[in-house]
Amino acid sequence: MNILVHGATGAQGGPVAAKLIERGHTVTAGVRNPQAYSAGNAIALDLDDVSTLTKAYEDVDGVFVHLPLGSPEQLQTWAKTIAIAISSARPARVVVSSSGYPVDFTAEHPSAIVTLLRGLEGSGVSTAVVAPRLYLENLLAPHIVGAVRTDGVLRYPLREDYAVSWSSHLDVADVAAGLFADTDITGVVDLGALPGLVGADLAQSFGEHLGREVRFEAQSPAQMGAEMAVLIGEEGIKPVVAMYTHRLTQPSDVIDESTSAQKRLGIAPRSVSQWLADMGV
Structure with a gap:
């Protein structure tokens, strides 16, 4: 095609x-x-x-x-x-x-x-x-991965108990290619880790990959917005801050297995450890 x-x-x-x-x-x-x-x-x-x-x-x-x-x-x-x-x-x-x-x-x-x-x-x-739900690539923003490397702290604007079906841009590519190959599949294909991952899970994977102790620290959406505005601008960050503020009111963001890429396409997203290796972090 x-x-x-x-x-x-x-x-x-x-x-x-x-x-x-x-x-x-x-x-x-x-x-x-x-x-x-x-x-x-x-x-x-x-x-x-x-x-x-x-x-x-x-x-x-x-x-x-x-x-x-x-x-x-x-x-x-x-x-x-x-x-x-x-x-x-x-x-x-x-x-x-x-x-x-x-x-x-x-x-x-x-x-x-x-x-x-x-x-x-x-x-x-x-x-x-x-x-997809949230992208693992978000964690590679300079101020985020920099703090992981220097301080052993993974800061992100989610509650410690908030589970997410994380995935990467590489996973989107895999699923998109699968959907162009199998045109009989229509509708929504949810993408992300099952079960969902909390902040401590992410920190553990970073720590194992980097060979050091890493802990997760919940950050306020407003603080994240101030740090990210220098990268994508004040207007671009506003809907992002609003989205993370809304997440504070929600129990989790975990996909339904019945509509997942795992179920509909037989494609599972990378683990955080595999993604870190693939990205050369």
Whole structure:
């Protein structure tokens, strides 16, 4: 298949593009700066321009979609634009990553991913959703992994008892490739560790990998936001802080085994230890 990968030079799209090429697919990188992609064909995408997106989708067999960081208003706009373009171009297969945003069709204020999926309803386009929860790559932010190395402390804005089905961008790539291979699978495929992992589990894996004692320390979302704003900007961090603040009110974020990649595709995410090794940490 010739597959267009949104953000193929980015943290999530890059591993997906590489995995699809490894599996024998032809990848077209849909990026802001085509010169930044050196592994094959690249085109410039404007998420605000329906006609540009439609033309890009008409020229490929499949599309991997994930939304970049942006304000809630931007995300909703981009979701609608992408849905209109896909419905018009009608590629044979679409795989969407929820990027950790909730896929809850009953929510009073649905996420942009739900807006996108609703926009595709009735289009006849074969669609599957990879639904990760939290990315292990979040733990590689300089201020987080730096404190692990220097102080033996893994700080993150989650309660000590809050279990999460963590996964990595590498796992998203594995599942996305599996969904392009098996187009009979549609709907939501939840991705993440089973059972869920608490902070102490993460700290133990880091400690074993680095050969030192590491402990977990719960951090406030506001403090995390102040540290991350220097990396992704004040506007970009606002919805992230809101998401972690909401998590403080929830018991956990563990996927349902019946809809998991383990069950639906036979693909299990990497352990934290394996991920650390694969990332060369």
